[in-house]
Amino acid sequence: MAEPILDIRDLKKSFGALKATDGVSLDLRPGEIHALIxxxxxxxxxxxxxxxGSLKPDSGEIRFEGRDVKPLDMAARARLGMGRTFxxxxxxxxxxxxxxxxxxxxxxxxxxxxxxxxxxxDRGLTEPAHEALARVGLSDRADVPAAELSHGERRQLEIAIxxxxxxxxxxxxxxxxxxxxxxSQALTRFLDRLRGEAPILLIEHDMDAVFAxxxxxxxxxxxxxxxxxxxxxxxxHPAVREAYLGDGA
Amino acid sequence: MTRETTISIVxxxxxxxxxxxxxxMGETFYITLATRMAILGLAATxxxxxxxxxxxxxxxxAAFFGIGGYAAGILATHAFNSEPLLLGLPGTNxxxxxxxxxxxxxxxxxxxxxxxxxxxxxxxxxxxxxxxxQMIYYFAISWPAYGGEDGLSIYVRNAFPGANTLAPMSxxxxxxxxLALGLVLFALIRASRFGAALQAGRQNETRLAAxxxxxxxxxxxxxxxxxxxxxxxxxxxxxxxxxxxxxxxxWHMSGELIVLIILGxxxxxxxxxxxxIVYVLFEFALGGITEHWxxxxxxxxxxxxxxxxxxxxxxxxxxxxxx
Ligand SMILES: Nc1ncnc2c1ncn2[C@@H]1O[C@H](COP(=O)(O)OP(=O)(O)O)[C@@H](O)[C@H]1O
Ligand SMILES: [Mg+2]
Numbered sequence: 001m002a003e004p005i006l007d008i009r010d011l012k013k014s015f016g017a018l019k020a021t022d023g024v025s026l027d028l029r030p031g032e033i034h035a036l037i038x039x040x041x042x043x044x045x046x047x048x049x050x051x052x053g054s055l056k057p058d059s060g061e062i063r064f065e066g067r068d069v070k071p072l073d074m075a076a077r078a079r080l081g082m083g084r085t086f087x088x089x090x091x092x093x094x095x096x097x098x099x100x101x102x103x104x105x106x107x108x109x110x111x112x113x114x115x116x117x118x119x120x121x122d123r124g125l126t127e128p129a130h131e132a133l134a135r136v137g138l139s140d141r142a143d144v145p146a147a148e149l150s151h152g153e154r155r156q157l158e159i160a161i162x163x164x165x166x167x168x169x170x171x172x173x174x175x176x177x178x179x180x181x182x183x184s185q186a187l188t189r190f191l192d193r194l195r196g197e198a199p200i201l202l203i204e205h206d207m208d209a210v211f212a213x214x215x216x217x218x219x220x221x222x223x224x225x226x227x228x229x230x231x232x233x234x235x236x237h238p239a240v241r242e243a244y245l246g247d248g249a
Numbered sequence: 250m251t252r253e254t255t256i257s258i259v260x261x262x263x264x265x266x267x268x269x270x271x272x273x274m275g276e277t278f279y280i281t282l283a284t285r286m287a288i289l290g291l292a293a294t295x296x297x298x299x300x301x302x303x304x305x306x307x308x309x310x311a312a313f314f315g316i317g318g319y320a321a322g323i324l325a326t327h328a329f330n331s332e333p334l335l336l337g338l339p340g341t342n343x344x345x346x347x348x349x350x351x352x353x354x355x356x357x358x359x360x361x362x363x364x365x366x367x368x369x370x371x372x373x374x375x376x377x378x379x380x381x382x383q384m385i386y387y388f389a390i391s392w393p394a395y396g397g398e399d400g401l402s403i404y405v406r407n408a409f410p411g412a413n414t415l416a417p418m419s420x421x422x423x424x425x426x427x428l429a430l431g432l433v434l435f436a437l438i439r440a441s442r443f444g445a446a447l448q449a450g451r452q453n454e455t456r457l458a459a460x461x462x463x464x465x466x467x468x469x470x471x472x473x474x475x476x477x478x479x480x481x482x483x484x485x486x487x488x489x490x491x492x493x494x495x496x497x498x499x500w501h502m503s504g505e506l507i508v509l510i511i512l513g514x515x516x517x518x519x520x521x522x523x524x525x526i527v528y529v530l531f532e533f534a535l536g537g538i539t540e541h542w543x544x545x546x547x548x549x550x551x552x553x554x555x556x557x558x559x560x561x562x563x564x565x566x567x568x569x570x571x572x
Contacts, residue, residue, distance in 0.1 A: 052459070054455065054458075073458070073463065074455075074458040074459060075457075075458040075459075075461050075462055075463040075464075076461075076463075078458065078459055078460055078461035079461035084459055086455075086459075090453055090455050090456050090459065091453065091456055092448070092449040092452040092453050092456050092457075093452055093453065094448075094452050094569075094571050095445075095448075095449065095452065095571050096571065099445065099571060100456075102445065103445055103446070103449050103456075103457070103460055103462075104460040106442045106445065106446070107460040107461040107462045108461070111442055112442050112443060112445075112446040112462050112467060113442075113443055113470070114441055114442040114443060115437065115438055115441050115442075115443045115444075116437050116441055117441060117442070118437075118440035118441065119440060119441065119442055119444075119445050120440065122442075125442075145571070161459075161460060165460060165461065
């Protein structure tokens with residue numbers, strides 16, 4: 001079996017008495033989409049925060065391409081190749097969609113200490129940024145400030161940013177939320193192809209998308225992973241049906 | 250050219266024209282007013298890099314303004330008395346040397362203040378920068394070697410190659426030239442990759458980190474550049490008044506620089522200059538009538554904050570757009 005890109009071992013995180021992450025172990029292998037599902041408040045976003053470095057775990061291990069990333073801050077982990085999107089979009093609101101992506105391009109080039117060349121005339125930045133926008137279907141919205149984009153468009157923009165970063169793994173926190181059925185279907189087709197570029201840890205409530213895309217599914221309930229398996233295994237898992245999918249799912 | 254650029258150029262050219270008209274009418278006092286506008290405009294343009302672009306509300310930029318001023322005062326005093334300064338180095342009455350010395354000194358102090366204060370944000374950042382500036386203020390008051398509370402006179406205005414700096418117009422042109430350079434530098438930085446990172450950090454620090462750019466280094470660099478520009482203005486201010494005193498370090502001064510930016514337009518190219526023009530005009534027009542002119546200035550400021558968020562530049566050039 002190929003070495004996992006991302007490998008999490010026995011991760012724990014409490015908020016006071018609440019165990020938001022309670023001994024989670026999980027990995028992400030090359031070429032796969034690993035879906036993480038679970039009811040609201042299960043601790044899915046908290047897990048992504050700890051992987052990406054915006055929250056510090058209490059204990060446990062996080063390895064990215066074999067490397068212990070726990071000492072690294074969020075920016076350093078992003079430079080290693082974690083392409084992360086937020087459940088509540090997090091963009092530079094005054095910047096246009098294009099400039100938001102250009103920021104990722106310049107970060108990837110490691111060149112934020114250049115003081116004199118205007119970015120808008122810098123094709124080394126604008127061209128890759130336009131490409132990334134085109135891939136998510138936002139080309140005609142390139143000049144719109146992020147604050148004026150719809151919820152769904154902001155989601156797409158975050159994915160474009162992760163693409164422009166040249167991410168080695170995508171950590172997507174509910175990318176379909178607020179997108180509408182057509183948007184979800186388009187994004188589903190897009191993610192299906194994207195997994196060939198880099199594996200995806202996908203948190204998603206849209207079960208059609210999850211069942212269509214996932215190579216593996218892990219189910220998180222109250223901070224614990226109660227099952228990991230293929231789509232069929234999870235569909236038929238009694239504890240999962242009881243805890244999460246409910247009858248008739 | 251964007252509308253903002255056009256209006257900025259009109260404002261800058263207007264200041265230059267005003268000085269020449271005053272010169273033609275033989276009104277040197279008005280040249281001095283224009284010089285004051287240029288110097289305060291430069292000081293606030295420096296602050297605008299940190300505050301306007303980076304969202305770093307430094308309430309301690311008087312520290313850098315004062316360091317520039319004292320660099321001029323101290324170096325000039327040593328040159329005047331022919332006493333060596335330190336390590337046997339002489340003083341100097343050459344403005345260019347003074348500017349470099351003042352800017353470097355302010356830059357070094359800004360590194361120290363920045364390393365500590367930039368670990369905080371919001372109100373804490375405001376208070377820590379204020380605290381550092383006040384420390385320097387009290388140090389200046391209690392340091393007798395350079396006049397302590399009484400300040401330090403510069404007996405002859407410092408020299409600039411090829412210019413008679415005592416002629417008001419010559420000195421104005423020197424100040425105006427530096428102001429123009431400061432504005433060009435601001436515009437370049439704002440449009441650059443560094444400026445993009447700096448402004449993104451103001452809008453959303455998490456976004457900046459999520460693409461892999463650590464906000465701290467970007468901000469520290471901006472803070473230092475900002476401090477150096479404000480120090481340069483401080484050196485000019487000392488030469489304008491031919492006097493430096495600890496009041497250059499006072500929190501009033503820091504507050505005044507922030508006021509100039511809010512009046513003129515936060516983060517806008519000619520905002521701080523527009524603010525300085527309004528401020529100096531106001532001080533001149535009302536200062537003669539009432540000692541309480543700052544009360545009326547306060548009312549205007551309130552009106553700007555409540556009704557004209559973008560200040561003068563917001564009124565003239567509309568909302569800022571970021572490509
Ligand atoms: N910063 C925080 N402080 C305290 N509690 C938190 C914090 N973040 C999340 N929680 C709590 O942790 C639990 C898991 O939250 P979250 O990870 O957002 O769940 P999910 O993404 O699965 O819906 C929730 O009960 C939530 O209220
Ligand atoms: Mg969540």
